[in-house]
Amino acid sequence: MLSLMSYASKYKKQLILGPFFKLLEAILELFLPFYMAKLIDQGIRQNDLAYTIKMGIYMLIMSIVGLICVMICQYYSSIASQGFGTELRNEMMKKINQFSHREIDSFGSATLITRATSDINQLQLALAMLIRLVIRAPFLSIGSIIMAFYIDTQMGFIFLITIPVFSLILFFIMKKTVPLYKKVQQKIDHLNLVVSENLSGVRVIRAFSKKEKDVENFGEVSDDLAQAYNNVTNLSALLSPTTILIMNFSIIFILYFGGIRVNTGYLQTGQVLALINYMTQMLLALIVVANLVVIFTRAFASANRVEEVFQTQPEIETTPIENELPWNEETLLSFQHVSFKYTEKSGYALEDINFNLKKNQTLGIIGPTGSGKSTLIQLIPHFYSTNEGTILLNNQSVNSFKTGQLRQHIATVPQKSTLFSGTIRSNLLLGKPDATEEECYEALDMAQCLEFVMSLPDKLDSEVFANGKNFSGGQKQRLSIARALIKRPDLLIMDDSLSALDYQTDLLIRQALKEKMTKTTVIIISQRVSSVKNADNILVLKNGKQVGYDSHERLLGNSRTYRDIVNSQKEREVE
Numbered sequence: 088m089l090s091l092m093s094y095a096s097k098y099k100k101q102l103i104l105g106p107f108f109k110l111l112e113a114i115l116e117l118f119l120p121f122y123m124a125k126l127i128d129q130g131i132r133q134n135d136l137a138y139t140i141k142m143g144i145y146m147l148i149m150s151i152v153g154l155i156c157v158m159i160c161q162y163y164s165s166i167a168s169q170g171f172g173t174e175l176r177n178e179m180m181k182k183i184n185q186f187s188h189r190e191i192d193s194f195g196s197a198t199l200i201t202r203a204t205s206d207i208n209q210l211q212l213a214l215a216m217l218i219r220l221v222i223r224a225p226f227l228s229i230g231s232i233i234m235a236f237y238i239d240t241q242m243g244f245i246f247l248i249t250i251p252v253f254s255l256i257l258f259f260i261m262k263k264t265v266p267l268y269k270k271v272q273q274k275i276d277h278l279n280l281v282v283s284e285n286l287s288g289v290r291v292i293r294a295f296s297k298k299e300k301d302v303e304n305f306g307e308v309s310d311d312l313a314q315a316y317n318n319v320t321n322l323s324a325l326l327s328p329t330t331i332l333i334m335n336f337s338i339i340f341i342l343y344f345g346g347i348r349v350n351t352g353y354l355q356t357g358q359v360l361a362l363i364n365y366m367t368q369m370l371l372a373l374i375v376v377a378n379l380v381v382i383f384t385r386a387f388a389s390a391n392r393v394e395e396v397f398q399t400q401p402e403i404e405t406t407p408i409e410n411e412l413p414w415n416e417e418t419l420l421s422f423q424h425v426s427f428k429y430t431e432k433s434g435y436a437l438e439d440i441n442f443n444l445k446k447n448q449t450l451g452i453i454g455p456t457g458s459g460k461s462t463l464i465q466l467i468p469h470f471y472s473t474n475e476g477t478i479l480l481n482n483q484s485v486n487s488f489k490t491g492q493l494r495q496h497i498a499t500v501p502q503k504s505t506l507f508s509g510t511i512r513s514n515l516l517l518g519k520p521d522a523t524e525e526e527c528y529e530a531l532d533m534a535q536c537l538e539f540v541m542s543l544p545d546k547l548d549s550e551v552f553a554n555g556k557n558f559s560g561g562q563k564q565r566l567s568i569a570r571a572l573i574k575r576p577d578l579l580i581m582d583d584s585l586s587a588l589d590y591q592t593d594l595l596i597r598q599a600l601k602e603k604m605t606k607t608t609v610i611i612i613s614q615r616v617s618s619v620k621n622a623d624n625i626l627v628l629k630n631g632k633q634v635g636y637d638s639h640e641r642l643l644g645n646s647r648t649y650r651d652i653v654n655s656q657k658e659r660e661v662e
């Protein structure tokens with residue numbers, strides 16, 4: 088938790104002045120009953136109106152100054168806690184962005200969302216409480232005891248006896264609730280997971296008429312969370328009535344023994360009232376301390392979860408190369424005995440892959456489902472690190488590039504096209520932020536979607552909904568291709584991205600690439616032989632192994648797997 092406090096270091100002023108003003112307010116609050124006792128005993132009882140008014144004015148001034156102090160403290164605590172939360176969230180997003188796909192897979196997106204929202208909110212609340220109450224509550228508790236002893240030593244002992252009774256009850260409640268709070272946070276993770284899965288898969292759920300099942304499933308998870316909350320809040324709720332019970336018993340003791348001491352002349356009525364006030368003040372402050380313990384325990388659990396993200400060393404930490412080689416190597420991409428597995432326990436998704444791809448050539452990758460095609464191309468932009476072997480881009484290991492530096496040379500069109508909410512233009516500019524209008528049109532033209540974009544009323548500025556929900560699968564795919572082409576990368580990777588298109592469009596896009604992207608080396612993954620047969624070389628994968636690497640004609644002769652794929656598709660080919 089302490090390591091996270093460094094993110095609050097910008098708010099030193101607020102962290103010092105906030106508690107300072109709260110302390111001032113607590114001091115004033117502590118003296119109020121004292122003045123009230125004087126007002127009663129020396130003012131009202133002795134019919135001294137001037138003294139009564141004087142004490143009344145003192146009390147009023149103290150209350151007003153106290154109120155101002157509270158407002159200043161609240162202001163500082165809001166600034167510091169909100170700023171701290173924002174800082175933490177920004178840093179966490181930066182950190183998550185540095186993660187390789189392996190780290191994101193191992194955390195899971197649901198828990199990363201909970202950590203960036205609910206856990207950081209918890210820390211934000213803890214900091215606000217730290218500023219507002221951490222000094223005030225113990226100060227008021229201790230101060231009340233001292234004032235009680237100051238008024239009457241014997242009565243002060245009632246205060247001393249109350250504290251261990253209260254602490255014992257507090258200890259038992261805390262012992263039960265703290266582990267339950269940790270469970271609650273895990274249940275929120277689970278709920279997030281279900282909500283995000285349901286929302287992203289809402290169309291499939293409806294298509295399979297599984298709405299009721301989905302609602303039922305959500306209901307179960309939500310009930311589970313509610314149950315966990317109930318368990319913990321039922322226990323925590325015991326705290327208030329028990330404190331009030333102790334408080335009332337203490338007041339009875341004060342009234343009983345105070346009455347005796349008033350009769351024997353050791354105490355005055357106003358002082359008994361002041362003692363009751365101090366008892367109330369002390370116990371209320373102790374309730375605050377108890378709540379603080381709950382808040383800080385939850386914050387500790389959240390801090391561990393947040394720290395876990397911060398302390399995860401991204402697998403892909405590179406020693407950046409100082410001087411990149413000029414991009415005139417003849418071989419652009421080279422796989423040398425590359426093997427890869429997703430987790431230590433899983434088997435190899437790729438095993439001993441070897442090939443060289445020359446600059447400006449086209450490589451086709453083909454193979455049955457699950458043969459490792461997408462895995463292979465994810466290693467090139469260093470989304471994952473290889474377990475064995477080396478991948479060279481322009482004769483430099485991809486591990487030695489800074490990821491940003493590496494990825495600026497590469498554009499990938501993923502298998503599942505993703506568009507972001509905004510406009511067509513804003514989506515294209517993700518590929519090249521300073522692209523001109525002409526470059527946008529040129530990219531759209533190569534991706535065979537110029538005509539369709541021009542037919543929209545707002546053309547380039549037409550709205551795109553989140554995930555491109557207002558476009559068809561093929562339209563989304565073409566826009567994603569245009570976004571990659573506008574970058575004019577050294578290496579363009581198309582991961583089965585032509586398969587959502589009809590054969591004619593697929594052909595036209597490949598022709599446009601050949602004619603207009605002459606300086607770009609292209610990797611095309613496809614299930615269709617027609618999409619890869621004209622490539623300079625085709626890599627054939629089967630069960631993560633390389634079972635062929637040659638031209639179409641030669642593979643027909645030397646690769647049985649390739650021949651089988653070709654034969655199975657013969658009737659469907661248009662070329």
Ligand SMILES: Nc1ncnc2c1ncn2[C@@H]1O[C@H](COP(=O)(O)OP(=O)(O)OP(=O)(O)O)[C@@H](O)[C@H]1O
Nearest residue numbers: 192429436454455456457458459460461462463502
């Ligand atoms: N994130 C992941 N974590 C663990 N295993 C994975 C992950 N992604 C893929 N795999 C496994 O790696 C193997 C290769 O998958 P990959 O997606 O590379 O196949 P593919 O050839 O692209 O298949 P398709 O043609 O269906 O897209 C599969 O066995 C798959 O289960």
